[in-house]
Amino acid sequence: MTPRLGPRPLPLHLAAAAASWLSGIAALPLSKSALPGLKPLWPEPLRRAAERLASLAPDAAGAALAREGTRRAAAFLTGLERYARHPYRRDLPEPPVLWQDGSARLRDYGPADGLPLLVVPSMVNRAYVLDLTAERSLLRFLSAQGLRPLLLEWDVPDAAEHDFTLTDVILRRLEPALDAAIVAAKGPVGLLGYCMGGTLAAALAARRPDDIAGIAFMAAPWDFHADAPHQAEIGRMAAAASLPIVAALGVLPRDGIQALFTMLDPLTALRKFSAFGRLNPGSPEAARFVALEDWLNDGIPLPGPVALECLAGWYGENMPGRGLWRIDGAPVRPEAIRRPSLHLIPARDRIVPPASARALAERMPGAERIEPSIGHIGMVVAGGAEAQVWRPLAEWLAAVIGSRPTATPARPKARRNAPSRSRPAPAAPAGRTSRG
Numbered sequence: 430m431t432p433r434l435g436p437r438p439l440p441l442h443l444a445a446a447a448a449s450w451l452s453g454i455a456a457l458p459l460s461k462s463a464l465p466g467l468k469p470l471w472p473e474p475l476r477r478a479a480e481r482l483a484s485l486a487p488d489a490a491g492a493a494l495a496r497e498g499t500r501r502a503a504a505f506l507t508g509l510e511r512y513a514r515h516p517y518r519r520d521l522p523e524p525p526v527l528w529q530d531g532s533a534r535l536r537d538y539g540p541a542d543g544l545p546l547l548v549v550p551s552m553v554n555r556a557y558v559l560d561l562t563a564e565r566s567l568l569r570f571l572s573a574q575g576l577r578p579l580l581l582e583w584d585v586p587d588a589a590e591h592d593f594t595l596t597d598v599i600l601r602r603l604e605p606a607l608d609a610a611i612v613a614a615k616g617p618v619g620l621l622g623y624c625m626g627g628t629l630a631a632a633l634a635a636r637r638p639d640d641i642a643g644i645a646f647m648a649a650p651w652d653f654h655a656d657a658p659h660q661a662e663i664g665r666m667a668a669a670a671s672l673p674i675v676a677a678l679g680v681l682p683r684d685g686i687q688a689l690f691t692m693l694d695p696l697t698a699l700r701k702f703s704a705f706g707r708l709n710p711g712s713p714e715a716a717r718f719v720a721l722e723d724w725l726n727d728g729i730p731l732p733g734p735v736a737l738e739c740l741a742g743w744y745g746e747n748m749p750g751r752g753l754w755r756i757d758g759a760p761v762r763p764e765a766i767r768r769p770s771l772h773l774i775p776a777r778d779r780i781v782p783p784a785s786a787r788a789l790a791e792r793m794p795g796a797e798r799i800e801p802s803i804g805h806i807g808m809v810v811a812g813g814a815e816a817q818v819w820r821p822l823a824e825w826l827a828a829v830i831g832s833r834p835t836a837t838p839a840r841p842k843a844r845r846n847a848p849s850r851s852r853p854a855p856a857a858p859a860g861r862t863s864r865g
Contacts, residue, residue: 556581581606661744664744
């Protein structure tokens with residue numbers, strides 16, 4: 430069995446861990462020297478540790494720090510090795526493909542007579558986090574509740590998609606996928622957007638309100654500077670650093686995207702893999718960790734222009750939050766989406782600050798909000814997700830989509846800048862396994 434290569438990018442995680450250990454040794458002289466004025470500002474655990482070190486001879490203190498650093502390094506590397514060699518491999522059968530164009534495809538989770546729901550995930554991670562395992566699958570749960578999830582699945586952009594902008598994503602991928610969903614459903618459909626997919630879904634709903642019965646957002650960012658004004662400079666710097674990579678490759682590669690997420694908390698990998706190394710490798714908890722970590726490391730490159738628009742336009746200039754984001758020249762106005770909306774805003778979200786997602790709800794008339802005490806990814810995979818998120822979401826969607834008018838739709842009209850290149854794709858053979 431081929432060992433895993435993650436967590437990605439592995440050199441960055443190893444460097445961050447090494448810097449953490451070495452900084453303790455480098456800071457040892459400061460704990461004993463001319464910083465008495467700062468010690469009252471230290472947290473209590475740090476003060477106690479400094480006092481213990483101060484009571485030791487210099488050589489003994491250095492040796493104690495070296496032993497602790499060695500212990501922590503061993504715990505981290507043990508976790509990495511056990512993850513790399515863990516026998517878990519995702520083996521859920523893939524649902525059939527209803528529509529496909531380029532690297533995008535629409536998977537039909539059924540049942541055929543269920544209430545139709547177009548699901549739009551983020552473009553920077555694969556969509557199967559919504560169908561992670563047999564025990565942790567939001568989409569299979571919704572299907573069992575009488576809904577018919579139609580998952581828009583992103584894959585590695587092909588050469589023709591390297592020049593895609595966000596306008597291309599909406600007009601040439603989301604709108605044709607919506608047309609395919611409407612044909613299958615014989616009428617308007619519900620819309621569900623997760624993370625970046627929620628931001629894209631808002632633009633889609635603003636352009637096609639008559640085709641949407643209602644829209645639910647899960648941790649969808651809108652005001653990218655809410656509670657984080659420093660994001661502006663970070664976004665501009667990230668865009669500038671990404672320019673030569675995009676120019677050379679045509680995309681922002683998955684390791685570049687993962688590096689940006691790592692900078693939110695550089696020591697995340699150190700903490701979680703050290704803890705994983707202490708688990709029983711054969712336990713269900715260990716298998717759940719590996720399943721989620723495999724997904725996190727199975728990212729997707731972003732088309733170059735899309736990446737730069739998101740980094741510079743969203744994070745750098747806060748175009749959506751300021752009302753300046755445009756698709757095909759027209760501003761995206763959430764306040765004009767006169768459809769029922771539900772906003773699930775996880776209170777413990779460290780990827781999309783709750784204030785960023787609340788900004789979208791505040792702009793939409795009659796918006797309903799639920800703020801579960803859960804995290805960004807936890808809302809779709811955590812043990813408490815079914816009670817706090819899945820069930821209320823399913824009940825809301827069933828009520829909204831169930832009241833939609835149905836009619837046999839006319840053949841979709843061609844749209845400007847959206848040449849029809851879609852093609853039907855054959856259903857996947859039974860038992861075929863998905864990526865990761």
